[in-house]
Amino acid sequence: MTDRIVITGIGMIGPGAFGRAAVVRAFPALPRPEGTGRVAEFALEEHLEGGRAFRRVSGATKFALAAMGLAIGDAGFSAQTFGGPDAGIIVGLTHGGAPYSVQFHRELMLEGRQAASPLHFSESVPNAPAGNAAIAFQVRGPVHTLIGEEPVGTQAIDLAAGLLRSGLVERCLVAGTEEWSEVVTHAYAQIDRARRRRLAPNGVPPLSEGAAALVLELESTLTQRGARAQAVLAGWGIGRCPGDHIEDTIVAAVLDAFGSTGCCAADVDHILPPTGRSRPAAIRACVSAQGEAAEPARWVDLACAVGNPAGASNLLQVATSAALISAGKVNGPGLVLSTGVTGTLSAVVLCRAGGAQP
Amino acid sequence: MTRRVAITGMGIVTSHGIGKAVNWRKTLAGESSIRPITLFDTAAYRTKRAGQVADLPVAPWRRIRASRVDRASHLLYHAVAEALEESGLAAADWDPSRSVVALGTTLGGMASGERYHQAYVRKGPARAQPSRVVDHLAHAQPLHVMEEFSLRGVPRVFSNACASGANAVGYGFHLVRTGRGDLALCGGYDPLCEFAFAGFHSLQALTTELCRPFDCNRSGLAIGEGAGILLLEAWDRAKARGARILGEVLGYGESNDAFHMTRPDPEGRSAALAVRHALQDAGVAPEDVDYVNAHGTGTPFNDASETAALLAALGPQAREIPVSSSKSMIGHLLGGAGAVEGILTVLALEERWLPPNVNYETPDPECDLRIVQTATRPERLRVAISNSFGFGGANAVLVFRAVGADS
Numbered sequence: 001m002t003d004r005i006v007i008t009g010i011g012m013i014g015p016g017a018f019g020r021a022a023v024v025r026a027f028p029a030l031p032r033p034e035g036t037g038r039v040a041e042f043a044l045e046e047h048l049e050g051g052r053a054f055r056r057v058s059g060a061t062k063f064a065l066a067a068m069g070l071a072i073g074d075a076g077f078s079a080q081t082f083g084g085p086d087a088g089i090i091v092g093l094t095h096g097g098a099p100y101s102v103q104f105h106r107e108l109m110l111e112g113r114q115a116a117s118p119l120h121f122s123e124s125v126p127n128a129p130a131g132n133a134a135i136a137f138q139v140r141g142p143v144h145t146l147i148g149e150e151p152v153g154t155q156a157i158d159l160a161a162g163l164l165r166s167g168l169v170e171r172c173l174v175a176g177t178e179e180w181s182e183v184v185t186h187a188y189a190q191i192d193r194a195r196r197r198r199l200a201p202n203g204v205p206p207l208s209e210g211a212a213a214l215v216l217e218l219e220s221t222l223t224q225r226g227a228r229a230q231a232v233l234a235g236w237g238i239g240r241c242p243g244d245h246i247e248d249t250i251v252a253a254v255l256d257a258f259g260s261t262g263c264c265a266a267d268v269d270h271i272l273p274p275t276g277r278s279r280p281a282a283i284r285a286c287v288s289a290q291g292e293a294a295e296p297a298r299w300v301d302l303a304c305a306v307g308n309p310a311g312a313s314n315l316l317q318v319a320t321s322a323a324l325i326s327a328g329k330v331n332g333p334g335l336v337l338s339t340g341v342t343g344t345l346s347a348v349v350l351c352r353a354g355g356a357q358p
Numbered sequence: 359m360t361r362r363v364a365i366t367g368m369g370i371v372t373s374h375g376i377g378k379a380v381n382w383r384k385t386l387a388g389e390s391s392i393r394p395i396t397l398f399d400t401a402a403y404r405t406k407r408a409g410q411v412a413d414l415p416v417a418p419w420r421r422i423r424a425s426r427v428d429r430a431s432h433l434l435y436h437a438v439a440e441a442l443e444e445s446g447l448a449a450a451d452w453d454p455s456r457s458v459v460a461l462g463t464t465l466g467g468m469a470s471g472e473r474y475h476q477a478y479v480r481k482g483p484a485r486a487q488p489s490r491v492v493d494h495l496a497h498a499q500p501l502h503v504m505e506e507f508s509l510r511g512v513p514r515v516f517s518n519a520c521a522s523g524a525n526a527v528g529y530g531f532h533l534v535r536t537g538r539g540d541l542a543l544c545g546g547y548d549p550l551c552e553f554a555f556a557g558f559h560s561l562q563a564l565t566t567e568l569c570r571p572f573d574c575n576r577s578g579l580a581i582g583e584g585a586g587i588l589l590l591e592a593w594d595r596a597k598a599r600g601a602r603i604l605g606e607v608l609g610y611g612e613s614n615d616a617f618h619m620t621r622p623d624p625e626g627r628s629a630a631l632a633v634r635h636a637l638q639d640a641g642v643a644p645e646d647v648d649y650v651n652a653h654g655t656g657t658p659f660n661d662a663s664e665t666a667a668l669l670a671a672l673g674p675q676a677r678e679i680p681v682s683s684s685k686s687m688i689g690h691l692l693g694g695a696g697a698v699e700g701i702l703t704v705l706a707l708e709e710r711w712l713p714p715n716v717n718y719e720t721p722d723p724e725c726d727l728r729i730v731q732t733a734t735r736p737e738r739l740r741v742a743i744s745n746s747f748g749f750g751g752a753n754a755v756l757v758f759r760a761v762g763a764d765s
Contacts, residue, residue: 085613085631094495101553105475108556113402121557122620122749125464126496126517131750134614140628143614143752144525147466147496147515155514159529166536183475186483187491194488240512242505341492342501344512 002260005161006222006229006353007322008171009075009215011047011067014306014316015039015208020070023320024327028298030305037208037307038180039063048136049079057123057132058097059179063211063312064129065136068173072137075215076227077171082215083138088169090160091130091145091177092152094311098181100124129177141169149340150276152176153212153314154236154348160216161233170221176315177211205275208307212315214322219353229353230326233318234261234333241343246278250285250337250345257347261333265289269331270298270324272317275308278339286337298330314338314346321350359537364596364603365758367445367589368701369437369545372688373409373582376436378444382705386733388714390687392569392580397469398552405564409582409689410550421506426489428467429549429583431499433694437545437585438503445589446601447541454511456539459500460529461515462522462546463693464748466496469551499547509543517693519748520653521612522546523586524696524756528610530590531756540592545697547585554692555581561620563657571654571683571715572661572729574722579655582689586697588704605704606764608741608757609640615751622660622747626667629753633671633743636755642741644672647679649712649742650727651703654683655690662724664745682715682730696746700756703744707760710739 012020015037022031044051044062048069054061068089072082104120122128127145134143142163146155153176160172185207192204222229237256241249258264268290274282290297302317309316314336321334336348370377373391374384384391392407400406416424417435424432471494477486492498500513516525523546530542548554558564558581565578588607596603613632617623637644653664668676684702691698706713712734721729740763746754 083616085628089614101471102475104557105472105553106479108552109476109479113556113559116556116560118557118560118620121560124553124557125519125749127519127748127750127752128619130518131614131619131752134616134751135618138616140614140616140631142612143518143750145517145750147463147517148512149497155512159514162532162538166532183478184491186478187474187486187488190484190486190488191492238512240510242501342497 003165004219005164005216005233006219007214007231007233008217008227008229009071010230010319010323011070011074011213012316012319013039013063013067014210018306020323024323024329027324027329037206039209054132054136056119058100058128060097060177061123061129061132064091064175064177065133067211067213068133068175071173071213071215079137083140085140086170087139088141088160088163088172089130089133089139089143090156090172091175092148092156092311093126093177094149095178095181095184096126097123097128097179098184099179102181102183149342149344150274150310150313151338151340151344151346152311153318154238154338154346157233157236158238164216164218172216173213174216174315175211175213176312178209178310178312180207180209204277205303205308208309210306210309210312210316212312212319214315214319231322232351232353234349234351235259236346236348238346246281246343247285250282251289253345253347254289257349261349263333266291268297268333268335270300270334272300272302272321272336274337274339275303275313276339277341282337282339318348325350325352361535361537362593363531363534363607364591364593365588365605365607365704366591366596366601366603367441368604368704369440369587370698370701371411371433371436372584372698373411374688377440385684385687385702385713386711388716388732390716392689397550403559404566405559408550408580411583419506422502427502428470428493428499430467430547431502433549433585434499434503434547437587438507441587441589442507449508452509457511457541458530458533458539459504459509459511459513460526460542460544461500461513462526462696463496463517464519464522464548465554467494467498468553469549470494472551472553518752519750520692520695521746521748521752521754522693524700524746524754527588527697527700527756528612528754531607531610534590534592540595542590543587544590545585545587546694548583548692548694550581550583565656568717569656569686570717571656571686572722572725572727573718574720576656576658576661578657579685580689582691584691584694584698586694586701588697588700603761605707605761606759608759609636611635611639611755613753617751620749622663624663626663626670629664629667629747630670632753632755633667636743636757640757642757645675646741647672647743648736648739649706650679650681651699651742651744652681652683653745653747654685656685665725665727668727677726678728680712680730680736681727682713684713686716696754700744703742704758707739707742707758710735712736
């Protein structure tokens, strides 16, 4: 029997009022969007002891640190007890802290090299959120940043699961983070305008920002530290369809995700559709994968609440499903779907702890 | 399940040139390919030289418009083409359920991002070409080469600063070794662009003189560009298909300093941990290590920290092990460094020559290692390690073994 990967801590930082407590409170509705798709101003110290030391970091790093601080506390650790050589961090992102990159380049272009801030450069590198988190939580094991489209969160889960199962780490923070950027948003708007000359509008949610973090552990290690699993990451599938037949590839990823869970797509209790592109195809694929389900699944569409926080979206979806399962608001299995602009996609299945066993 | 992991193809592009042959010849000759930068105007900078690939040929893309893709994709194309050709593998051998593309990069196609932003600011947002934003993303270049070479699947793109390439090779290695895959095309790349150059300049990390790792008078690093690709394959599978095995990946270790975003831990504690993990993973003892291809950037902090890490992990005998850094000749390839230096390490094992650490003149008591000053043929060269350390405290160490050294 494979040792199951369980979620023991959840942290969510979303636009407007979007956060774990608000999601659980508002369910089956979702917290109402506040228009801008931006995370409300907050002090990092609210979520992270010693957070003031990181006051000059980019928004992407700040969101990640806050979400990680929440997740670590939720899992029963503290910033002092989580780290060590047997702890790891995997961060997934798309653009990350793009505003600092833009600012550094703008300083360079308009004011000359003397004005270009070294801080803006070091915070521009994609692994700045992970590097700062390693410092904040004293994580001295594997620390990685993966770049990808919306489904990059599932890649992060996959990498963390490998580290846990191989015994290289005992606990792993998995996070997705993204900071809204005017320049990036403008570029995507240009692309969408150009594409809609050829394609029917497909309701792409606006780019937004936020972060989600999960503490992952092996189920077998929980009893010795007296911790509780909030949800089980029962299975996941990753795929890519560069062509036009994305529906078939999504169905394959869904079946792959259910492969060893002991349940099937027809059992799905709730579905979180993608926040990125190919949403209609993903929804069709989901209906197709479910087949003749006895009970229709409940759709929990985060795009209505958070827009599309790109590289953070997938883990925000997983965190939402896990939070709802943990609070008893839904039963599970939950199915999380994610799709990216070049056809990358993923499916993740979450179950209640003590549920189906592979 | 634990399997041996063979290297059956390698591709390399650096300022020495394109391909293994030219890179190895110039490396052994101790030739410096740090040259004046022509890709952007350096008038405002104190440093004006880098390991720029001179006259990079446009890759012969068949499925993608060459003018559309970033310089990073061209670098990657040449390295992937060489590695695949050497391996003798065809697209039909690539089963996406048993194969993976894992690449490391620091800033991907940042030059495209720069061009978009320049147009956005100078000509107005409406006149900026949006595809450049998509092309600048670090997962765009892997997707380009995967499309071109018909490699299906989802790429894993590691961005752990200067350790990225080694991390990607380590990922591919573990995947094949544990039987979760049979093939891994892995490595790293980074192009030279003003953004990264200015960034390191702002951190005062660039030397205005010669890059001289481990020398008492070292004054900083020289930036480089390039790509390195290793084709990793399950040993038995490679043997069964009659592939030529170039070397063996024996182990991989990683850790994080958790110390500072841009400075290494002066005591090299976590870097030493990565070395120990790698040796343990490889099942070799410190006395088995015949050569260290050092990260050796040439900055005062970095080389001293790496020396401390090697002494802590390997013990006093670290002072007897030959050490050299290729960055003295080709510069620091950032996300490409780990893979390119890994390839040079495998070539050293294959050819039984120790590559030199050029420009080394004055020993530094803080770096009391046995620095290889000129190419040397050692008595024994069976096992070597390649170190990569980066921003954000990332440490990655690869262990390689020469073919036939297991007997």
